[in-house]
Amino acid sequence: MLLRAFGLTACVLLAGCSSTQNTGSAPNKSEVRSPSTIISSASADVWQQVNNDDVLRIDLPTGRVYVQLNPQLAPGHVDNIKKLAREGFYDGLNVYRFVESFVAQGGDQTGEKQPTQGSKGIAGEMFLTTESPLEITPINAVDGYADKTGFLNGFAVAQNSDGKKTWMTHCTGTFAMARGNEIDSGGTEFYITLAPQRYLDKNTTVFGRVLEGMEHAQRLLRTPVEGQPFNPISQVRVLSDIASEDNSAFTVFDTSSEDFKELIESRKNRPSEWFIDKPNHTDVCSVSIPTKRLN
Template identity: 55%
Template sequence: MKKIILPALLSVLLSGCAQQFGNDVVNQELPLLSASEVIASATDNDWRVVDAQNILKITLPTGDAYIELNEQLAPKHVQNIKKLAREGFYKNTSVYRFVEGFVAQGGDSSGKKLIKTADRTVPAEFYSTTNKPLLITELNGDGYAPVTGFLNGFAVAQNSAHTQTWQVHCSGVFAMARDNYINSASTEFFVTIGQGPRYLDKNITVFGRVLEGIEHFNRLARTPTEGKAFNPITNIQVLGDVQSDKSIFKVMKTNSAVFKNLISARKNRVEPWFVKAHNYVDVCGMPIPTKREVIPINS
């Protein structure tokens, strides 16, 4: 016969979880506010301004997509793709490969385009290693990693010692494609456009996420049309270099109290429609609030 867990025992179990390293003690009690109400309660101090030098602007026929690069976990890939962008490598390339509900892949499909200053290949950065445990806003473990959570606005996972940290494959991540050789990542990137393929974690270098414009990848053509360029990429630029675009992106600080309250609100939904609260949210099911402000060019 199943026994009901007594409240006192449940309290002990929850307090034990809160003592784990890296868990910034997300509120374990049922939230009083909905997720939208928590976001609305955020103050200016709860948001960080994303450095425009770490944002890529991808100009597609369907619209502009903006990618925040993850310099902390994959610095070599970030440095190299910014070099590629600044030398104009991606002008008139294309998004040439789709796997529906999985990825959209782009770059130079011929593999013959001249590279001027960037490296042809970049060593794998599947995870970042630190000598000391790296503090994250911890969520929970899952079947793919003993620890998951958030670091500087990115969904991440860690080993049990918290000394290996990697960005996980959620929907909208930005990663470099490779062949069987692990250090073969070159110029071809992909964006995940469906449910996060977590089985790719630590097999591919993930080094960014879409801040805005994922719908523009989803609206691209799936098959070529005769006599028409196939999903041409007009350009990929570092946003800070684009004088005609003064967009400012702000991302909720994932180490803030309001974000921890947001996690609690997502774990246990209080909106009237919900009947069952599960006290759980997957790391890829936790949206990171992002907003954009546009400064007039003449200001």
């Protein structure tokens, strides 16, 4: 598998991408609220509840990681990993690769375990192509990896110039599928990015993001310890399937809302008096999507 068989330092950076310049001047900084104020004062309708049928709970020795899946941009991968979770494919496997500030990768390192419901290899979904442009909430800033970047239904995304090709970006906490050299060879080996890895965009299928528990992924063992299991996965479950034992529920900011657009501006030009230089710039991985736990 790519990410397992050889280092991703061999991956080629995306080249020749055009960029969209910031077309507006810096807003009146006195009118932009701080990120914390925007989030804390947001009305109830700005918060959207996440469908628990599209949330995975990954039980690790360090704690539970909750992942929101994205069926809009990668329906095949979402369907497949839910089948794998429901058949208990990951139970007793482990997060067998941890590279500091890069990825934590889990699944079946031996490649010998055979799924009964899901598939070991499915068609790659590196991007979604649509007849009409998908409307995103744009960053409106230069990006070295894509013509346009922004947000779509609670996920950080990028697009080509006409907006008819859309994909999720590799920001911190991205949930994606490892693969071998063949585009359609991924299916069971997931990874979580521990820091932005934008050069992987469109090279693997990204199909979710960590909602809660990123610290548990960050605290996994880096190398095996003698006499101790190496980052065992107790289980992976679809959250809606275990409601009787886990009533967790989450809401996320509506990324098409005016409040979120203001949050982007607040990240571009920090309103605090401490900031001497306010560059009127940010990037898609520097604007975290606010998330709240309901239960």
